[in-house]
Amino acid sequence: MQLYHKPMIICAVYSSKGGVGKTAAAVNLAYVAAHGGQKVLLCDMDSQGSASYYYRIKPKKRFNRARLLAGEAESYIRGTDYPGLDLLPAHFSFRKLDVALNDRGIKTGGSALVELFAPLAREYDVLLLDCPPNLTVLSEHIIVAADFIIVPVVPTTLSILALDQLLKLMRKLGCRRDKLLAFFSMVEKRKSMHADIMRKYSDHPIFLSSAILYLAEIEKMGITRRPVGAGTGRSLAASYYQALWQEIELRSGS
Amino acid sequence: MRKPRSTALIFGEANQSSALIERLGEHFIVEQFDETNTIRRYFDTFDWRLYRAKRLFYAGADTISLCTLNESPVGRAAAAPAESYFWWDIADSPLAEWLAPIIGVRALIPLFSAQLSTACYRLLNKDQKIVVRVEVETTVVDGVDGDQLHMHGVSFEEVRGYDEQYDTATSIGAACGGQAPAQKASRFINGLSVSGRTPLDYTSKFAIALPPEIPIGRAVSAIFLDLAGTMKRNHDGVMNDVDSEFLHDFRVAVRRARSLLSLFRKVLPEAECDWFQQEFKWLGSVTGPVRDIDVYLLARQHYSTMIPASLSGGLAPFFDELAGHRKAHLSALRGALASQRYQRLHERLHEFCTHEESPLFTEMRAGRCKKLVDELILKRFKRFVRDGGAITDDSVDEVLHRLRINGKKFRYLLEFFSSFYAPEDMSRFVRHMKKLQDNLGDFNDLSVQQDMLLGKLDELSGRGKRTMKLAAALGGLIAVLADRHRVVRGEFNATYAAFATEQNIPKHPIAQVHGHR
Ligand SMILES: Nc1ncnc2c1ncn2[C@@H]1O[C@H](COP(=O)(O)OP(=O)(O)OP(=O)(O)O)[C@@H](O)[C@H]1O
Ligand SMILES: [Mg+2]
Numbered sequence: 052m053q054l055y056h057k058p059m060i061i062c063a064v065y066s067s068k069g070g071v072g073k074t075a076a077a078v079n080l081a082y083v084a085a086h087g088g089q090k091v092l093l094c095d096m097d098s099q100g101s102a103s104y105y106y107r108i109k110p111k112k113r114f115n116r117a118r119l120l121a122g123e124a125e126s127y128i129r130g131t132d133y134p135g136l137d138l139l140p141a142h143f144s145f146r147k148l149d150v151a152l153n154d155r156g157i158k159t160g161g162s163a164l165v166e167l168f169a170p171l172a173r174e175y176d177v178l179l180l181d182c183p184p185n186l187t188v189l190s191e192h193i194i195v196a197a198d199f200i201i202v203p204v205v206p207t208t209l210s211i212l213a214l215d216q217l218l219k220l221m222r223k224l225g226c227r228r229d230k231l232l233a234f235f236s237m238v239e240k241r242k243s244m245h246a247d248i249m250r251k252y253s254d255h256p257i258f259l260s261s262a263i264l265y266l267a268e269i270e271k272m273g274i275t276r277r278p279v280g281a282g283t284g285r286s287l288a289a290s291y292y293q294a295l296w297q298e299i300e301l302r303s304g305s
Numbered sequence: 306m307r308k309p310r311s312t313a314l315i316f317g318e319a320n321q322s323s324a325l326i327e328r329l330g331e332h333f334i335v336e337q338f339d340e341t342n343t344i345r346r347y348f349d350t351f352d353w354r355l356y357r358a359k360r361l362f363y364a365g366a367d368t369i370s371l372c373t374l375n376e377s378p379v380g381r382a383a384a385a386p387a388e389s390y391f392w393w394d395i396a397d398s399p400l401a402e403w404l405a406p407i408i409g410v411r412a413l414i415p416l417f418s419a420q421l422s423t424a425c426y427r428l429l430n431k432d433q434k435i436v437v438r439v440e441v442e443t444t445v446v447d448g449v450d451g452d453q454l455h456m457h458g459v460s461f462e463e464v465r466g467y468d469e470q471y472d473t474a475t476s477i478g479a480a481c482g483g484q485a486p487a488q489k490a491s492r493f494i495n496g497l498s499v500s501g502r503t504p505l506d507y508t509s510k511f512a513i514a515l516p517p518e519i520p521i522g523r524a525v526s527a528i529f530l531d532l533a534g535t536m537k538r539n540h541d542g543v544m545n546d547v548d549s550e551f552l553h554d555f556r557v558a559v560r561r562a563r564s565l566l567s568l569f570r571k572v573l574p575e576a577e578c579d580w581f582q583q584e585f586k587w588l589g590s591v592t593g594p595v596r597d598i599d600v601y602l603l604a605r606q607h608y609s610t611m612i613p614a615s616l617s618g619g620l621a622p623f624f625d626e627l628a629g630h631r632k633a634h635l636s637a638l639r640g641a642l643a644s645q646r647y648q649r650l651h652e653r654l655h656e657f658c659t660h661e662e663s664p665l666f667t668e669m670r671a672g673r674c675k676k677l678v679d680e681l682i683l684k685r686f687k688r689f690v691r692d693g694g695a696i697t698d699d700s701v702d703e704v705l706h707r708l709r710i711n712g713k714k715f716r717y718l719l720e721f722f723s724s725f726y727a728p729e730d731m732s733r734f735v736r737h738m739k740k741l742q743d744n745l746g747d748f749n750d751l752s753v754q755q756d757m758l759l760g761k762l763d764e765l766s767g768r769g770k771r772t773m774k775l776a777a778a779l780g781g782l783i784a785v786l787a788d789r790h791r792v793v794r795g796e797f798n799a800t801y802a803a804f805a806t807e808q809n810i811p812k813h814p815i816a817q818v819h820g821h822r
Contacts, residue, residue, distance in 0.1 A: 106434075108434060111466070128466055129466030129467065132435045
């Protein structure tokens with residue numbers, strides 16, 4: 052019996068831009084957190100189901116959007132191959148989660164998602180959401196429901212622009228600005244634009260100091276179908292994600 | 306949220322479990338990923354304190370574990386292998402906290418060893434995803450009679466969300482002959498059954514139930530044989546100095562034997578009675594010195610907390626010296642227990658208690674034992690109440706010590722023959738009596754300890770720093786003991802009054818036998 056329980060934290064890995072390393076981050080941060088002893092649930096919110104794919108998990112036949120919204124998520128959670136790490140798989144029907152959530156609307160100071168996630172706090176220390184790349188009602192719900200919004204930023208001018216838009220949206224939704232934790236993703240040191248942009252923004256308070264380099268190891272996850280830290284040898288990529296998670300934990304005050 | 310399930314199945318034959326793995330291969334990709342071979346040594350105290358508390362303790366190559374009787378874990382810690390374990394040997398591990406209140410000052414000693422071979426498998430689906438975990442475990446225990454006991458078990462562990470696959474795997478397990486283990490047929494119980502020991506085969510309590518119509522001679526014989534048995538059972542533990550309680554139980558058996566002789570003196574053959582009395586007295590005296598020292602050594606921690614930390618360091622040489630004396634006394638004790646005299650005592654006692662021509666079984670001692678015991682209890686109790694009631698705040702210590710000894714004898718008498726009386730009356734009475742005896746016992750211990758420490762203090766000579774520190778510590782200790790001594794003495798009258806109330810008296814066994822006192 053634990054005498055006290057730290058409240059569960061919800062981290063959404065989000066960006067309106069596609070292909071910036073959200074899923075790679077969500078999959079690996081979830082692994083690193085569980086490896087460090089926390090009970091973690093990775094929620095695959097993207098109907099494409101990439102995170103589920105990396106963990107070799109398919110949803111049960113009866114699972115769909117309606118069941119998720121009816122608060123039955125718990126029954127569809129599946130254990131990954133790794134201790135302390137479970138996954139709520141994506142379903143094709145999640146692509147219309149938007150529409151369904153729109154009907155419920157965003158209440159002041161809350162979201163329908165908050166209620167859906169609340170019961171999971173009995174089981175998990177950390178909820179990591181892998182979000183689809185768009186700016187929709189679903190994104191707004193997630194932004195409101197999450198304690199932290201972790202944004203991978205490929206160091207390009209357009210990405211910085213997108214980050215700016217996100218901050219505006221957060222202001223509109225009445226979210227605290229310090230919920231946003233950005234990190235540089237898929238960094239290629241030899242590209243001068245990457246280096247310039249990182250130099251310019253790295254001291255900005257919303258940026259974490261850990262960055263994730265562009266590494267073949269991460270790219271190969273599509274073939275290995277497991278987080279980078281789960282292989283047999285020592286993994287450089289794993290230690291980057293490890294450092295990133297430590298910094299996020301530090302910011303979350305735990 | 307529902308916890309993932311797990312099941313253990315027992316198989317009669319090794320080939321059934323290998324057939325199972327083959328059958329599972331028709332439904333899953335079966336991957337073996339680990340195989341371990343370990344030796345698990347099971348322990349308990351000589352008097353089964355863990356078993357009584359429904360706990361098991363075992364040691365692996367470099368760990369020790371505490372678990373429930375069906376081997377679900379309670380706690381686990383790293384520890385080097387050892388022949389036996391006291392809780393203080395592992396004081397810095399979390400297990401000590403669990404063990405200390407259960408085993409107290411007793412050592413955990415080996416019961417038997419089991420060789421465990423575990424093969425770990427995972428069952429994968431087409432995506433190479435783990436959907437069920439399976440462990441095949443074989444246990445081999447070498448029995449005392451040279452036979453080997455083999456046990457085969459398979460456990461299944463559900464992966465959350467893969468319930469159907471789990472159901473498939475476990476039903477294949479059942480189809481291959483796997484059976485749910487009976488509650489009483491754990492690995493531990495089965496292993497124990499070939500080890501030569503039976504749970505609860507030893508208790509320090511006197512536990513024979515004499516039938517109410519038993520003749521005097523037969524009752525005496527039964528009690529002596531039981532007490533001699535207790536001495537024999539504790540013999541090796543005393544010789545090997547396993548823990549302090551072997552000697553303690555041994556001595557209690559000797560005291561009980563002496564009590565029986567003295568209680569029944571009038572009805573026993575005089576010559577035998579005198580001889581046994583003298584021999585048991587000898588046995589009491591040769592075993593005394595080691596026990597006396599044990600009492601101090603066991604109280605070491607307690608003593609150190611009774612005086613300020615600034616003084617308690619000075620006690621170290623006192624305890625070192627005691628430990629040194631103990632060695633010498635122990636070797637004398639070992640000599641005595643290995644002697645012909647000791648051997649002879651047992652032989653003659655055995656003869657006395659079992660030979661049909663023994664004077665124990667003559668017409669003179671064929672009377673109903675219960676009649677005699679009824680009278681004895683009444684007499685002893687009257688005397689106890691008379692002596693106790695006469696004690697005032699001004700009475701000398703001697704009087705209380707005598708009351709304690711008579712009380713103890715009286716309690717032994719009740720224990721020997723408790724089966725003659727209604728158990729509820731007996732236990733209630735003994736409970737009331739115990740409070741009083743605890744008070745008298747504390748009072749006596751405090752007297753003895755003060756005297757002993759004063760004696761030590763008198764012996765000290767020289768002005769060295771060590772001596773001065775020791776003297777200060779002893780002085781401090783004596784002051785605290787004297788204070789407690791006064792308090793305990795002050796509590797006697799109230800304790801006695803609570804014992805001797807009118808409500809209590811009519812409830813004691815004499816009331817059952819004789820009506821009112
Ligand atoms: N640090 C990296 N180094 C190398 N390849 C990476 C890295 N991060 C991601 N990738 C690869 O880039 C591609 C896109 O990454 P990922 O799927 O994580 O991005 P995403 O933001 O989740 O995409 P989407 O918006 O489609 O959900 C994948 O093939 C992934 O393997
Ligand atoms: Mg993605």
